[in-house]
Amino acid sequence: MTELSSTTDSNADRKELLKFNGVGKWYGNFCALWDINLTVHKGERVVVCGPSGSGKSTMIRCVNLLESYEAGEILIDGSPIKNDPKSMQVIRRRVGMVFQNFNLFPHVTVLQNLMLGPIRNLKVSKKEAEETAMHYLEKVRIAEQAKKYPSQLSGGQQQRVAIARSLCMHPEAMLFDEPTSALDPEMISGVLDIMVELAEGGMTMMVVTHEMGFAKQVADTMVFMDHGEIVEVAPPAEFFTKPKSDRTELFLSQILQH
Amino acid sequence: MNTNSSNSAGDNKIRPKGPNLLFTRKSPLIDIAQLLILGGVTAWVIYKGAQAMQYNWQWYRVDQFFYRIVDGELIWGALMKGLMVTFQITAVSMVLSVLIGLITALLRMSNSFSGKLIANVYLEAIRNTPLLVQLFLFYFIVAPIVGIDRFWTGVLCLSFFEGSFAAEIIRAGIQSVHRGQNEAAKALGFSRFNSYRDVILPQAVPIILPPMTGLVINLIKHSAIVSVIAVADLTTEGLNIISDTFMAFEIWFTVAGIYLVVTVSLSLFVSWLESRAMRGR
Ligand SMILES: Nc1ncnc2c1ncn2[C@@H]1O[C@H](COP(=O)(O)OP(=O)(O)OP(=O)(O)O)[C@@H](O)[C@H]1O
Ligand SMILES: [Mg+2]
Numbered sequence: 422m423t424e425l426s427s428t429t430d431s432n433a434d435r436k437e438l439l440k441f442n443g444v445g446k447w448y449g450n451f452c453a454l455w456d457i458n459l460t461v462h463k464g465e466r467v468v469v470c471g472p473s474g475s476g477k478s479t480m481i482r483c484v485n486l487l488e489s490y491e492a493g494e495i496l497i498d499g500s501p502i503k504n505d506p507k508s509m510q511v512i513r514r515r516v517g518m519v520f521q522n523f524n525l526f527p528h529v530t531v532l533q534n535l536m537l538g539p540i541r542n543l544k545v546s547k548k549e550a551e552e553t554a555m556h557y558l559e560k561v562r563i564a565e566q567a568k569k570y571p572s573q574l575s576g577g578q579q580q581r582v583a584i585a586r587s588l589c590m591h592p593e594a595m596l597f598d599e600p601t602s603a604l605d606p607e608m609i610s611g612v613l614d615i616m617v618e619l620a621e622g623g624m625t626m627m628v629v630t631h632e633m634g635f636a637k638q639v640a641d642t643m644v645f646m647d648h649g650e651i652v653e654v655a656p657p658a659e660f661f662t663k664p665k666s667d668r669t670e671l672f673l674s675q676i677l678q679h
Numbered sequence: 680m681n682t683n684s685s686n687s688a689g690d691n692k693i694r695p696k697g698p699n700l701l702f703t704r705k706s707p708l709i710d711i712a713q714l715l716i717l718g719g720v721t722a723w724v725i726y727k728g729a730q731a732m733q734y735n736w737q738w739y740r741v742d743q744f745f746y747r748i749v750d751g752e753l754i755w756g757a758l759m760k761g762l763m764v765t766f767q768i769t770a771v772s773m774v775l776s777v778l779i780g781l782i783t784a785l786l787r788m789s790n791s792f793s794g795k796l797i798a799n800v801y802l803e804a805i806r807n808t809p810l811l812v813q814l815f816l817f818y819f820i821v822a823p824i825v826g827i828d829r830f831w832t833g834v835l836c837l838s839f840f841e842g843s844f845a846a847e848i849i850r851a852g853i854q855s856v857h858r859g860q861n862e863a864a865k866a867l868g869f870s871r872f873n874s875y876r877d878v879i880l881p882q883a884v885p886i887i888l889p890p891m892t893g894l895v896i897n898l899i900k901h902s903a904i905v906s907v908i909a910v911a912d913l914t915t916e917g918l919n920i921i922s923d924t925f926m927a928f929e930i931w932f933t934v935a936g937i938y939l940v941v942t943v944s945l946s947l948f949v950s951w952l953e954s955r956a957m958r959g960r
Contacts, residue, residue, distance in 0.1 A: 487862055506870070514868035524863035528881045537877055538867035590867060 435462035438498060438594055438625050439484060439516075445492030446479060446649075453479045454490065455649045461594070461627060461642075466620050468636040468657075469629045471646035472672060477629040480646065481596045484627070485513045514542055517587030518596040521603050523579040525571040531558070531582050532567040535589045543590065550589070557585035561615050577608030581615055594625035601632060633677060637661065645669045725928075734928060741929050744920055761916030762937060768834055768902045768912060773895055775838035780845025785875075787850060798846070805843040810904060813840060818908050833905035841898050848894065852887035853879060885956075892949040896942045903938075913937060 437460050444457040454476050461467050469477050482488040484495060486502065486509050494501045502512050526534050535554035539545045545553070558564040561581035563574075571579055580600055587595060597616070601609045613635050620626060620639040630636065636643060636657060643660035645653040645668070653660070653669045664670045729736065744756040755763075786798040805813070817836040818829075827835070856879050864874035906915040917934040921927050 485866055487865060509865075510868045510870060513866055518866040520859060520863065520866075522859055524857075524859035526860065526863070526878055526882075538869070541873050541877065542868040586867070 435464060436498075437461075437496075438463045438465075439627075440496040440499075441480075441483075441493065442496065443493035444480075444483060444490050444495060446476075446483065446488060446490040453649050454483070457493065457651055459644065459651060459654065461625060463593075464623045464625055465641045466626045466639050467628070467642045467644055468640040469627065469644045469646060470631065470633075470636070470672070470676070471652075475646040476649040477646055478598050479649075481518075481598060481627050481629060484596060485509075485516050485518055487518070510542070514590055515592060516594045516596060517590055517592035519580070519583050519587055519598070519600050521599045523571075523576070523583045523603070525579055525583055525586070527571050530568055530570055531563070531574070534571065534582060535586045538586065539589050553589050554585070557588045558582070560588070560618075561585045575608060576604045577611045580604065580608075580612045584612070584615055584619070588619075594627070595619070597626065597628040597630065599629050599631070601630065631676060633661075633673075645672065647672070729928060736929065737924075737926055738929055740924065740926065741933055744916075744930075744933075757916040757920055758913065758933065758937065761911060761913035762941075764830075764910065765899065765902055765912045765914075768830070768837065768905060768910070769895065769898050771834050772837040772841060772898055772902070775834065776841040776845045776894065776898070777849075777891070779838060779842030780847075780849050783842065783846035784850040784853065787846070788853065801839075802843050802846065805840055810836075810840055810901065811907065814904055814907060829905075829908050829910050833902070833908060833910045837898060837902060837905070840901065841894060844894055844897070845891070848887055848890045849883070852883040855886050856882045889949070889953065892946065896945060899942055899945075900938065 439459075439461040441457045441459040444454055445452070446454040457480060459467075469481065471477050479488055483490050484502075486504055489504060496502070497512065497515065502508065525531075526537065529537065532551065532554055535557065536547070536550040539550045539553060540547060555564060555567065558567055561584055563578055563581050563585070566574055566578060566582075571582065574582065580603075584600075600616070601612050604612065609632070613632060616626075616628070616635065617639055626639075628635075628640075640657045643653075643655055643657050644651055645660070645664075645666070647668050653664060653666045655665070660669070661673065664673060744758045746756050746759060747754045783798045783801060786794040787802075789795065814833070814836045817832050821827075821835070822829075822832040860878055860882065861874060864878040869877065902912060903914040905912055906918060909915060913934060917930050921930050924930070
């Protein structure tokens with residue numbers, strides 16, 4: 422277990438925010454996750470990579486219980502995350518998520534997309550929700566589109582709205598599941614820029630991505646997964662130059678060719 | 680064989696499709712002519728048949744069953760009163776059907792074992808027994824126990840019958856909303872109830888509405904069955920008039936015509952609404 426916990430020196434004095442303790446998940450007889458042990462400290466940026474089907478999405482979706490798991494536990498701030506409806510709602514308010522396909526609500530405007538969650542789930546006033554929404558829309562440089570419907574925006578703009586929507590809940594940590602893989606190449610950098618700013622602002626992040634440039638730029642910790650297991654956890658400098666595992670090396674050689 | 684079989688499968692994609700000869704029309708006149716011939720032949724067959732039976736047509740006596748004017752005052756005839764009852768039954772049953780359908784759909788999609796069981800037993804029971812038998816069950820068993828009159832017996836029976844179709848329509852509508860929508864709502868901390876209210880149902884309703892209007896039309900037609908338990912709807916009034924006047928042909932044609940006018944105008948109205956909604960986008 423110790424060899425898998427993150428190795429960045431600066432983490433020593435940081436608080437542990439999320440901690441996976443031997444998490445395992447099965448789809449019927451198929452084991453999608455096996456003995457996942459990982460610690461994410463407050464303010465840490467963890468980038469998760471690995472081949473398709475290796476369980477990256479499944480792992481981060483276990484944090485906010487979009488997937489259930491059968492073995493182990495995940496701790497937030499030292500206390501285990503429970504799976505009764507009330508605790509599930511609470512954890513989802515504390516940990517935001519950005520999806521590959523944005524999943525904006527198509528039947529309401531961009532602004533309402535951002536206001537709905539805080540009004541319903543943080544019980545803030547309409548006025549306050551709107552102020553927060555406009556604040557974050559400005560942060561993702563899209564404030565002038567507030568009155569439009571999601572379908573009127575480009576993919577990149579939609580994903581930025583989705584990030585802003587998540588931020589409006591004032592999450593303590595953010596999960597990203599391949600936030601740029603559904604985007605046209607020219608849209609990717611706009612979204613990555615926002616994520617870099619978010620990282621610089623000290624947000625705790627777990628990011629599943631194939632964007633190795635982004636990973637090198639912001640990651641404190643790289644995680645490589647294969648066949649439902651965490652194969653390697655290392656700081657990026659080490660991870661990209663001298664990976665410990667052959668599987669990591671093979672994966673990196675394949676992905677960095679492109 | 681033909682030339683296609685010698686080509687590789689990939690080549691077929693590039694081939695332009697030929698015109699579909701069966702549904703190609705040069706002129707709508709052909710359609711109109713066909714309709715006229717069909718109508719003429721039908722009328723002629725009915726006329727000849729009635730003549731062979733030496734049927735005595737008395738169309739001039741029919742209008743009094745729509746309305747009469749006595750001393751300058753308008754008095755609705757039996758057929759119009761019956762139609763009003765048909766409308767009442769349809770309207771109340773529609774509301775109840777949607778409620779029953781919504782509850783059943785939610786139960787079926789819930790995680791609760793007993794909820795699913797109740798919903799499935801209800802759906803199977805309704806779908807696999809004749810409506811007429813269901814009506815008798817309600818009339819002879821449910822009604823005396825619960826203590827409801829004939830009108831409400833008919834309404835309840837129709838609501839449970841049509842509710843089973845509403846359940847399927849609503850379930851299909853809800854399931855057509857992308858799974859990611861529910862996940863996004865969950866990830867923002869929405870409760871199940873709020874995610875239905877704010878995210879899923881608002882997207883499902885536009886999908887549910889068109890087939891629901893088909894359900895209303897079915898309800899209007901199926902409501903004729905309450906004549907069996909002597910609720911004074913359009914069909915019952917028709918039956919009563921015939922037993923008084925022996926004008927079976929005229930009255931049945933009239934009753935069918937009224938149902939037809941109501942249902943066709945309803946569907947025209949709905950398609951007008953839909954086309955207007957489409958243009959609004
Ligand atoms: N609902 C499901 N039922 C059965 N198997 C599933 C289900 N969801 C995922 N899996 C399997 O679990 C494994 C892990 O899936 P996951 O989506 O986490 O992979 P991933 O690493 O995110 O891959 P990708 O890069 O393609 O997104 C895959 O082999 C997948 O086939
Ligand atoms: Mg994935």
